[in-house]
Amino acid sequence: MPDSGADLATLPALRHRLSTRIISLSLASLLVVLAMIAGTLWLSWKLEGAGAAINDAGSLRMRANRVAIELTLSQAGKPNALDDQIAALDNTLAQLRKGNPARPLFLPDEPAIHAQLDRVVDGWQHRLKPxxxxxxxxxxxxxxxxxxxxxxxxxxxxxxxxxxxxxSASKTDLLRVSQAGLAAMACVGTVAVIYLLYLWIILPVLRLQDGLRRMAAREFSLRLPVETRDEFGTLNEGFNRMASELQDLYRDLEARVAQKTAELAHQNRDLETLYEMAAFLNQATDAEAMCNGFLQRVMRQFDADGGSVRAFDDVRGKLPLMTSIGLPAALSGAAQCVSVKACHCGDATTQSVIAIQDLRHAPARAAGPVSPSPCTRNGFQALAAFRIGSLRGATGVFALHFREPRELPPSDRQLLETLGRHLGTALEQLRLSDSARQLAVVEERNLVAQGLHDSIAQGLNFLNLQVQLLADAVGRDDLPEAREIVPMLRHGVEESYQDVRELLNNFRSRLTPGELRPAVEATVERFRRQCRTEATLIVDDGGDVLPLHPEQQLQVLFILQEALSNVRKHALAAHVTVRLSHGRDFRLVVHDDGEGFDPADLAQRSDAHIGLNIMRERAARLNARLQIDSQPGAGVRIALLLPRGEQQPDAMAASQLQNTFP
Structure with missing residues (x-):
């Protein structure tokens, strides 16, 4: 149930509020103005109706004369409108008697006027109209x-x-008097409102302004009088409380300024440390050098007597030592790979921060001896360990050792914890970079192996068979057969040599934006030099499309080189056509008129795909579709389609668009 006493207590406060007074004054003024405006509107409406009545009453004379004229015409036997004029006069008298608020038209509320209208109506009805x-x-x-x-x-x-x-004239005078009164009231009301606003608002504001000016001049003993219970009275009370607090604060202002200056200096030092550490971690390329440089900077920043960085082996539960500075040989040598549960540093892998102000009073480790810890035996009295973390979780810890009892404030702990996360992120980035380099090497080796398998390995296998046949022929002293084998050996060696040179050219190929067409032209020209097959290159201009990303261009070039190599080695074609188009979609088509092959037969010979697997894998890297159509005796058609949605245009090459497809 609401507290009625509290509600009653708030009523005086509401009554004395400045907003309440202003609203009350505004409402009263509005009501008076609306009443006077309503009166003037009523008088105007009455005057408008009386004016219409004057017009209609004045028209009675004209209509009565018109009736006389029509009577004269009727007596002379001429056409006339006597009935219409009589009806119009009757209608005018009826309108004057009944009135018409819609026009408006009505007689003034005066008995004499209505009596006079009755006399006029009686004269018309009983004398003139008969x-x-x-x-x-x-x-x-x-x-x-x-x-x-x-x-x-x-x-x-x-x-x-x-x-x-x-x-009507008297009402017009009354309307003018009302308008003059309204104007006078507006003037008087304006003066009254200005005075009240000055008394309620401007004067208190001037007092506050003067108080602020004197307060700015350090006159903290100033107090403003509280004379009202409105908002300005509340402001004056607040001003007085503020003055009292400022007077108290100014007494110890120098100490507060010194404290804030020290805090800012500490924050600036933390920012400089973070910036310096981030710059160092971004430049370091070796994990050991990174950890050693990190430890040196942290020890110098926090005046530590020793420090260590340990990795976290969560499989074995060990903390192998990565680097240490300032630790005695007995401590660093004996603790190369300590257990997580046998060392205070191990707790940082789960609790993020372990700070021991005095090791002499630290509780003994559950898994360790009851005797003093190794750090205490080697002269260290304080220890602070922080987790090195990344997205994978805890990856290690770093510890600072102090020979005197030392307590780290919360800000230093937060900074060291942040530095630990930076170190963990840098080490993780270093690990990912190494993994990326290893993956690139493995992928490149896989491409080399595929190229060797589909070209040189087949040639060497052919040479091996021919050497065996040559050995058998020599063993049988079959000189004619040996003479037939030697040219085939020479041809096989030349073809293997050509394959080696072609592989070297392929793996050395590097493209920059806009170099695809020159590279394609060079590849086709090299094919013409290598064999007698006639080659035709057709390039369709794509308009304003952006060139492909260099990596995509390189994969397209590799597919073209592999297709032409297959034509040279296996197709026995008289002509090959290479068509390159880059419109909405990118297309590469290689079509020869050679012997072709049976796809069903080729699918059963998984060891003799003649480079088709390489082309399929490269098309898969592009997210492109590779279609191979062939029939025995009908040649081979290889079509590569890269849809627009899978293209990766190089925005920096937009200015080189004409060089790509001129």
């Missing part, structure tokens, strides 16, 4: 009587108009 309606033998006399009675009717109508105009 005369206008008379016909037959009495028509001439009725017309004369109508004209004689007309001035009296016009006089009554003029009197009605005059009475309406008199009332």
């Amino acid at each position: 005369l206008a309606r008379a016909g037959g033998l009495m028509a001439g006399q009725a017309t004369t009587a109508y004209i004689d009675a007309l001035p009296s009717f016009v006089t009554q109508a003029d009197r009605l108009v005059g009475m309406i105009e008199h009332v």
Whole structure:
């Protein structure tokens, strides 16, 4: 249940708020202004209705005269609109009697005006209208009587108009007086609002401004008077509390400034240490040199008497020593590979930070002896160990040894923990770089092995068979057969030599953006020199497409070289066509008219694919589609398609687009 006492206590506060007063003043002014505007609008509406009544009442004279004219025309036997004029006059009198708020049209609320309207209506209904309606033998006399009675009717109508105009004039004066009063109220209200705003807002603001100026001049004993209970009273109270706190703070300002200066210097030192360490770790290329340089810098920064860096072998639960500085030979030599559970440093692999201020009072290790630890026996009284971590988890620890009891503040611990993560990341990056280099070497060796297997190995196998046949022929003293074998041996040696030169050229191929077409032209030209097969190169201009990435260009060139090598060695073709196009998709087509082969027969001979496996593997690296079509006696067609989505254009080569496909 809400506390009603607390709610009642807040009522005076709400009542005295500056916002409450301003809102109340604004609402009161708004109500007065709206009331006066509503009154002027009402008077304007009344005047507009009276003006319409004056117009209609004035039209009675004209319509009565028109009836007289139409009567004269009727008596003379001429066309006339007597009935229309009578109906129009009746309608005008009905509108004046009933009024019409939509126009608006209505008579003023004056009994005399309504009585005068009754006299006008009575004169029309009982005197003029019966005369206008008379016909037959009495028509001439009725017309004369109508004209004689007309001035009296016009006089009554003029009197009605005059009475309406008199009332409208008085209301017009009242409207002008209201507008003048509204203007006077606006002026008086503006002056009153300005005065109240000055009293409620501007004057307190000026006092606060003067107080701030004097406070800036270090006049901390200044206190502002609290005379109201509104927002400015609250501000004055807050200003006074601020002045009291500043007066207290200024007394020990020098000590605080010195403390902040020391903190900033410490933070700057930490930033410099992090920057220097990051620069060193990015330059180091050897793990041992990296750990040694890291340890030197950390020991110099924190005035440590000794230090060590150990790797973490989680399989054996050991901490092999990678490097140490300042440790006695007995300590570093005896602890080359300690157990994780037998050393305080091992706890850092699971707890991230282990800081022992005084080793003499440290608890004994559960797995170690009860006697003092090796660090204590060698003169070290304090120890701080930090985990070396990476994304793989804990990869090692580094420790700082101190000969005097030492306590590291939290900021130093955080810095050392951050340095440990930097070292772990750098070591992990070094390991990944070594793995990448090894993977590249393995991949390159695999390509060399594939090239040797599909070219030189086959040639050497042929030479081996021919040498065996030659040995058999020599053993049988079959000189004619030996003479037939020697040319084949010479041809096999020349072909193997040619394969070696071709492999060397392939593995030395390196492309930069925009060099694919010159390299293709050089490859086709070299093919023409190596054999008698006629070669045709067709290049389709791709327009404004960007050239492929150099690595993709190199793989395309290798596939072309392997395809032409197969044509030279196996196809026995008279002509080969090489078509290169780079539109939306990249295409390479090599088509010869040689002997061809049976794909089903080739699939059963897994040891004689003649370089097709190499082309398929290179196409797979490109995420391209390689299609090989062949039939015995119909040649071979090799088509490489690299879709647009798999292309990797080199943005730096955009300016060289014309050099790639000129």
